[in-house]
Amino acid sequence: MSELLQVTDKNFDEALKAPLAIIEFWAPWCPGCKAAKPTIAKIAGELQGQVLVVGADIDEAPKATERHEVTSIPTLVFFRDGKEFYRIDGTTPYRRLMPDIKSRFGI
Numbered sequence: 001m002s003e004l005l006q007v008t009d010k011n012f013d014e015a016l017k018a019p020l021a022i023i024e025f026w027a028p029w030c031p032g033c034k035a036a037k038p039t040i041a042k043i044a045g046e047l048q049g050q051v052l053v054v055g056a057d058i059d060e061a062p063k064a065t066e067r068h069e070v071t072s073i074p075t076l077v078f079f080r081d082g083k084e085f086y087r088i089d090g091t092t093p094y095r096r097l098m099p100d101i102k103s104r105f106g107i
Contacts, residue, residue: 004037004044004055012064016082018052020105025065025075027058033074036091040076043098050107078104 007015007023015021024040026033044053058065058073068077068084078086078101086104088097 004041004053006055006057006060007064008056008060009063012056012061015052015054016079018079019081020050021052021054021079022047022101023068023077023079024053024055025058025061025068025070025077026055026073030073032091036074039091039094039097040074042094043101046098047101047107051101051105080105 004024012023015023022043024036026036028034040053040055047053056064058070070077072089074089074091076088077084088100092100
Protein backbone atom coordinates (compact mmCIF):
# COMPACT_ATOMS: atom_id res chain seq x y z
CA MET A 1 0.00 0.00 0.00
CA SER A 2 1.59 3.29 -1.06
CA GLU A 3 1.19 6.76 0.37
CA LEU A 4 -1.62 8.83 -1.08
CA LEU A 5 -0.51 11.79 -3.19
CA GLN A 6 -1.14 15.00 -1.25
CA VAL A 7 -2.25 18.40 -2.52
CA THR A 8 -2.02 21.82 -0.87
CA ASP A 9 -3.55 25.18 -1.67
CA LYS A 10 -0.70 25.71 -4.17
CA ASN A 11 -1.54 22.70 -6.35
CA PHE A 12 -5.13 21.86 -5.40
CA ASP A 13 -6.61 23.08 -8.68
CA GLU A 14 -4.27 20.78 -10.62
CA ALA A 15 -6.13 17.80 -9.14
CA LEU A 16 -9.40 19.23 -10.41
CA LYS A 17 -8.10 19.01 -13.99
CA ALA A 18 -8.51 15.23 -13.85
CA PRO A 19 -11.73 14.04 -15.52
CA LEU A 20 -12.63 12.08 -12.36
CA ALA A 21 -11.21 12.80 -8.93
CA ILE A 22 -11.77 12.09 -5.26
CA ILE A 23 -10.15 14.40 -2.75
CA GLU A 24 -9.95 13.24 0.83
CA PHE A 25 -9.93 16.15 3.26
CA TRP A 26 -8.15 15.01 6.41
CA ALA A 27 -5.71 16.00 9.18
CA PRO A 28 -2.90 14.06 10.88
CA TRP A 29 -4.38 14.76 14.34
CA CYS A 30 -7.82 13.32 13.40
CA PRO A 31 -8.47 9.78 14.75
CA GLY A 32 -11.14 9.04 12.13
CA CYS A 33 -8.75 10.13 9.38
CA LYS A 34 -6.09 7.76 10.70
CA ALA A 35 -8.63 4.94 10.73
CA ALA A 36 -9.70 5.70 7.13
CA LYS A 37 -6.15 5.96 5.75
CA PRO A 38 -5.70 2.26 4.77
CA THR A 39 -9.12 2.18 3.09
CA ILE A 40 -8.44 5.32 1.04
CA ALA A 41 -4.98 4.07 0.04
CA LYS A 42 -6.48 0.73 -1.08
CA ILE A 43 -9.14 2.51 -3.13
CA ALA A 44 -6.52 4.80 -4.70
CA GLY A 45 -4.52 1.75 -5.76
CA GLU A 46 -7.53 -0.06 -7.20
CA LEU A 47 -8.77 2.99 -9.11
CA GLN A 48 -5.34 4.02 -10.43
CA GLY A 49 -5.67 5.08 -14.05
CA GLN A 50 -9.45 5.54 -13.72
CA VAL A 51 -9.98 8.06 -10.91
CA LEU A 52 -7.42 10.40 -9.37
CA VAL A 53 -7.50 9.94 -5.59
CA VAL A 54 -5.53 12.47 -3.54
CA GLY A 55 -5.44 13.78 0.00
CA ALA A 56 -5.70 17.37 1.20
CA ASP A 57 -4.49 18.00 4.76
CA ILE A 58 -6.85 20.76 5.92
CA ASP A 59 -3.95 22.51 7.68
CA GLU A 60 -1.97 22.58 4.40
CA ALA A 61 -4.96 23.44 2.22
CA PRO A 62 -7.10 25.81 4.33
CA LYS A 63 -8.32 27.87 1.37
CA ALA A 64 -9.44 24.79 -0.56
CA THR A 65 -11.06 23.42 2.59
CA GLU A 66 -13.03 26.61 3.06
CA ARG A 67 -13.87 26.97 -0.65
CA HIS A 68 -15.35 23.47 -0.71
CA GLU A 69 -17.17 24.04 2.58
CA VAL A 70 -15.62 21.07 4.35
CA THR A 71 -16.80 21.28 7.96
CA SER A 72 -15.90 17.81 9.23
CA ILE A 73 -13.15 15.32 8.54
CA PRO A 74 -12.54 12.92 7.03
CA THR A 75 -14.57 14.00 4.03
CA LEU A 76 -14.36 12.55 0.52
CA VAL A 77 -15.37 14.97 -2.21
CA PHE A 78 -16.10 13.55 -5.67
CA PHE A 79 -15.38 15.66 -8.75
CA ARG A 80 -16.27 15.19 -12.40
CA ASP A 81 -14.55 17.62 -14.79
CA GLY A 82 -13.60 19.87 -11.88
CA LYS A 83 -17.10 20.14 -10.44
CA GLU A 84 -18.20 18.58 -7.18
CA PHE A 85 -21.09 16.18 -7.55
CA TYR A 86 -21.04 14.11 -4.36
CA ARG A 87 -19.43 13.86 -0.93
CA ILE A 88 -19.16 11.44 1.95
CA ASP A 89 -18.49 12.69 5.48
CA GLY A 90 -16.94 10.44 8.10
CA THR A 91 -15.45 6.99 7.88
CA THR A 92 -17.10 4.32 5.77
CA PRO A 93 -16.03 0.66 5.53
CA TYR A 94 -14.39 -0.43 2.27
CA ARG A 95 -17.15 -2.95 1.52
CA ARG A 96 -19.69 -0.08 1.38
CA LEU A 97 -17.43 2.66 0.05
CA MET A 98 -15.98 0.97 -3.04
CA PRO A 99 -19.35 -0.05 -4.57
CA ASP A 100 -20.66 3.49 -3.93
CA ILE A 101 -17.62 5.02 -5.64
CA LYS A 102 -17.92 2.72 -8.65
CA SER A 103 -21.62 3.46 -8.94
CA ARG A 104 -21.16 7.24 -8.67
CA PHE A 105 -18.43 7.28 -11.30
CA GLY A 106 -20.04 4.66 -13.53
CA ILE A 107 -17.03 2.31 -13.48
